[in-house]
Amino acid sequence: MCVIWVCDEEEHVLATWQAPGSCPYCGGAIIGADVQRAWRLCFVPICFSGRRRRFHCSFCNRPLVAVS
Template structure:
């Protein structure tokens, strides 16, 4: 339990952009959301990770890209 208080993870949204394509479920617009995740140990930042997620603007589902 003490490890939970020492280590923490913060996520902040950097920005949103309109992505190409449509949602396969509701045919809504797709947005690309850029987020920054910051791992901290005793108030000292350890690492920064930038991630991009694709989300439908109408039904708010997270969309996953598959390579074929």
């Protein structure tokens, strides 16, 4: 019996910018990024998710969550 995983998730960074504020852990600058995800099944795109904004610290590289 053989199991082959043929699904893949690919992320593309569309744009980056410096966000206002500083990292609560180390005080470094915050970088924002617009990311688009695509699910693929046997190299054929089956689903594109919209643009998502992600934030992370440029010094310690921790992902940060924006609270609205």
